Amino acid sequence: MTRSRSRAKSRALDGQKPRFVATTLMVLSILILSAWTAFAEDQKIIKSHGYSFFGDLNYPEDYTHFDYVNPDAPKGGEISIALAGSFDSMNPYTRNGRASALSTVMYESLLGEILAGAGSLPSDDYDEGYGLLAHTVEYPEDKSWVIFHMRPEARFSDGTPVTAHDVAFSHNLLLDQGLKSYAEAVRKRIPSVEVIDDHTIKFTFADGISRRSLIDQVGGVPVWSKKWYEETGARLDEPRLEISPGSGPYILQEVEPNRRVVFKRNPDYWGWDLPINKGRHNFDTIRLEYFADSTAAFEAFKAGEVTYRTESDPKLWASSYDFPAVQRGWVKLEELADGAPPAMSGIVFNLGSEPLKDKRVREAVALLFNFEWTNKSLLYGLYEQQRSFSTGTELEATGTPEGPELEFLQSLGDLVPAEVLETEPWVPHVSDEDRLITRKNKRKALKLLEEAGYTVDDAGKVRSQDGKQLSLNFLLNSSGSPTNRAVAENFVSSLKDAGIDATVESVDSAQYTDRERDRDYDLVFDGYPSLLGTGTGLAQRFGSEAAEFSLFNPAGLASPMVDEIIAKSLLTESKEEENMTIRALDRALRHEFFLIPDGYAPNHWVAYWDQYAHPEEIPPFALGTLDFWWYDADKAQKLKEAGAQ
Structure with missing residues (x-):
C-alpha cells in the first residue's frame, strides 16, 4: 500500500583556539592535505552537474529542462484531490501518528526535491539525479567521499539561507530521531559529514563497503532548517502539525486534522529559473480533502468538490464513471501508459505468524486464492497478474538459471537451495475463472498442509498436531475500497471452505496504521516496489538486518540467501553484471514466497474535471500529475460558462 551507534558529527570548528593549538592544527592540516593530494593524484576527481553511478547522465550540463515537461506550461489554478x-x-x-499525504512537498535535497515522487530522479530515468540545492557534485573514482557545492541563492520559505550546516543537521537528525531501519543502515555506511564552509559539504563513506547508492543517499536527504528546530525544540520522532520552513516551491497554507490540507505555490521560491524546475510545479494551489471512506471520496469527486482522481478500483473504473458530468463532457477519462514494471503488491504474509513460518502453509493458503475468478467477477477483467518483482522487463528471471547467473548463484554455496538452481522461478497458479473454488488447487493445498503436519478432522477442519484449528486473520482498513473488502471476503470464504478458521478484521484507519506498523496480523493488503536496479534500499526492503522492525518490509522477510545476493549486487561494476544479480534476486524472492500477487492495472486510470492538461508523452516512471501537469484557464472558463462549477 511504504526505521552500536556513533553519531556522524560535523567537523566544523567554532570559536578561537589558543595559539599553540591553532599552530598544531595547521601543521596537521598541511600533512593531511599533502597525503590526500598524493592519493588524489592517483585518482580522477569527477565534477558534474548530476550523478549516476556509472557516470552516464542523459542530460548535459547545459540542459534547459527535462524532455518530458512542457517548459512553457502556464502557472496558476488549483487541483484538488x-x-x-x-x-x-x-x-x-x-512511526507515531498518521501523517497527511504530501507531507514532504515543502522540502528539497541536494540532488532533487521530494515532490517528483521519485526522490532525486527525473521521471524518465530511475538511475540518475541532477543538482537542485547543489549545483555541482564532486567525488573521486572510487567514490570514497563526495563533496556537494551548494547554490548560495537557495532560501527557506522564511527567507533564511539554506546552508551546508542545515544539510549536516538534517542528515544527523534522521540518524538520531528518524526511522530505526533507515538510521542503522546509514550509520554503518556514512561515518562522517564535514561542513567545509557555508555552501560546501563533504560526506565520507566507510571503508570496505559497496559505494552503490551512497552518493544518491546523501544527495536525497530532505534539508530542514537547523535554526527552526533548535529554536522550537521540535523532534523528528514525534507527530506534529507545526512544520519547519522548507526551501521547495510549495508552502503549507492550511491544515485541519482529518479534514483538509492546502499547499500554496510560493511566488518567492528561490529556484524558479533552474532547468530542473522548468515546466514543473505549475498549480497555484494543491488541496487535499479527507473523507471517512473511499465511497464518500468518490462522491465528492462526482459532485465537483474535488477535481482530480487517479482511479485504483477497477470496479469503479468499469462501472461508475457514467454520472452526468461525464456524460456532458465536463469530466474527462483517460488511460495513460505506465512504463514502469508493476509493484509486487497483494496479500502479504506475516512471516512472524507461527503457522505462516512454514512455507508449505503459505503455498497452501495461496492456492486457495483464485485470481482468475476475482478478476472476472470483482475486477471486471481489467487486471493483469504479476509473476515477478520485475514483470515484463529484462530483469525478470525466467527458465532455470544458466550462464553467468547460474555461476553467480552457485558461488553462494549452501545459501542457495538446489530447488533454486534446478527449477524455473515461481509463477502464480492457474484457477477456474468461473468458480470461486478450484477443486484441484484445494486438493493440492490440503496435501501441502498435510506435509506441514496438519490433518483434516471429520468435520473438515484443518488442525495442527496439538488439535488446534489453523486460524488466520486478514486485517483490513475500514476506510478502504469496497472492492478490496470483497476480494478479502471471498478469499476468506475459500479458506473456510478448506477448513481454515479465517476471518476478516476491519478496523478504522488509526487502528489499522498502528497494527500494521506492529505487524499485528496474519494477512494484509500491502506490497513491495518493483526491482529496477540495485541499491542499499534493497536491504531495507528485503534484508534480514532490519526485518524485525522495518516499516518497508511488511512480511518481515529475513533470508540469508537474499541478503547475500543484495550484498554481491552492490559490488557489481557494470550494468550487465548488475542486471544479472537483480535477476537472481528476483528468482530468490519468488522462491521465498511471502505474498500472493493480486493483480495490477496495466495503465494509469485518471479522471478529472476538464480544466487540466499534460504533456502528450507521459514519462515511464511517473504519472506526474502534481509535478508537470498544468491548469488550463480556457478550459476552466468553458466549464464555468456551462454551469459545471
Whole structure:
C-alpha cells in the first residue's frame, strides 16, 4: 500500500583556539592535505552537474529542462484531490501518528526535491539525479567521499539561507530521531559529514563497503532548517502539525486534522529559473480533502468538490464513471501508459505468524486464492497478474538459471537451495475463472498442509498436531475500497471452505496504521516496489538486518540467501553484471514466497474535471500529475460558462 551507534558529527570548528593549538592544527592540516593530494593524484576527481553511478547522465550540463515537461506550461489554478481515511500529523518521519499525504512537498535535497515522487530522479530515468540545492557534485573514482557545492541563492520559505550546516543537521537528525531501519543502515555506511564552509559539504563513506547508492543517499536527504528546530525544540520522532520552513516551491497554507490540507505555490521560491524546475510545479494551489471512506471520496469527486482522481478500483473504473458530468463532457477519462514494471503488491504474509513460518502453509493458503475468478467477477477483467518483482522487463528471471547467473548463484554455496538452481522461478497458479473454488488447487493445498503436519478432522477442519484449528486473520482498513473488502471476503470464504478458521478484521484507519506498523496480523493488503536496479534500499526492503522492525518490509522477510545476493549486487561494476544479480534476486524472492500477487492495472486510470492538461508523452516512471501537469484557464472558463462549477 511504504526505521552500536556513533553519531556522524560535523567537523566544523567554532570559536578561537589558543595559539599553540591553532599552530598544531595547521601543521596537521598541511600533512593531511599533502597525503590526500598524493592519493588524489592517483585518482580522477569527477565534477558534474548530476550523478549516476556509472557516470552516464542523459542530460548535459547545459540542459534547459527535462524532455518530458512542457517548459512553457502556464502557472496558476488549483487541483484538488479526495483521500479516504484520517491524519493527525504533518511529520511522516516517525512511526507515531498518521501523517497527511504530501507531507514532504515543502522540502528539497541536494540532488532533487521530494515532490517528483521519485526522490532525486527525473521521471524518465530511475538511475540518475541532477543538482537542485547543489549545483555541482564532486567525488573521486572510487567514490570514497563526495563533496556537494551548494547554490548560495537557495532560501527557506522564511527567507533564511539554506546552508551546508542545515544539510549536516538534517542528515544527523534522521540518524538520531528518524526511522530505526533507515538510521542503522546509514550509520554503518556514512561515518562522517564535514561542513567545509557555508555552501560546501563533504560526506565520507566507510571503508570496505559497496559505494552503490551512497552518493544518491546523501544527495536525497530532505534539508530542514537547523535554526527552526533548535529554536522550537521540535523532534523528528514525534507527530506534529507545526512544520519547519522548507526551501521547495510549495508552502503549507492550511491544515485541519482529518479534514483538509492546502499547499500554496510560493511566488518567492528561490529556484524558479533552474532547468530542473522548468515546466514543473505549475498549480497555484494543491488541496487535499479527507473523507471517512473511499465511497464518500468518490462522491465528492462526482459532485465537483474535488477535481482530480487517479482511479485504483477497477470496479469503479468499469462501472461508475457514467454520472452526468461525464456524460456532458465536463469530466474527462483517460488511460495513460505506465512504463514502469508493476509493484509486487497483494496479500502479504506475516512471516512472524507461527503457522505462516512454514512455507508449505503459505503455498497452501495461496492456492486457495483464485485470481482468475476475482478478476472476472470483482475486477471486471481489467487486471493483469504479476509473476515477478520485475514483470515484463529484462530483469525478470525466467527458465532455470544458466550462464553467468547460474555461476553467480552457485558461488553462494549452501545459501542457495538446489530447488533454486534446478527449477524455473515461481509463477502464480492457474484457477477456474468461473468458480470461486478450484477443486484441484484445494486438493493440492490440503496435501501441502498435510506435509506441514496438519490433518483434516471429520468435520473438515484443518488442525495442527496439538488439535488446534489453523486460524488466520486478514486485517483490513475500514476506510478502504469496497472492492478490496470483497476480494478479502471471498478469499476468506475459500479458506473456510478448506477448513481454515479465517476471518476478516476491519478496523478504522488509526487502528489499522498502528497494527500494521506492529505487524499485528496474519494477512494484509500491502506490497513491495518493483526491482529496477540495485541499491542499499534493497536491504531495507528485503534484508534480514532490519526485518524485525522495518516499516518497508511488511512480511518481515529475513533470508540469508537474499541478503547475500543484495550484498554481491552492490559490488557489481557494470550494468550487465548488475542486471544479472537483480535477476537472481528476483528468482530468490519468488522462491521465498511471502505474498500472493493480486493483480495490477496495466495503465494509469485518471479522471478529472476538464480544466487540466499534460504533456502528450507521459514519462515511464511517473504519472506526474502534481509535478508537470498544468491548469488550463480556457478550459476552466468553458466549464464555468456551462454551469459545471
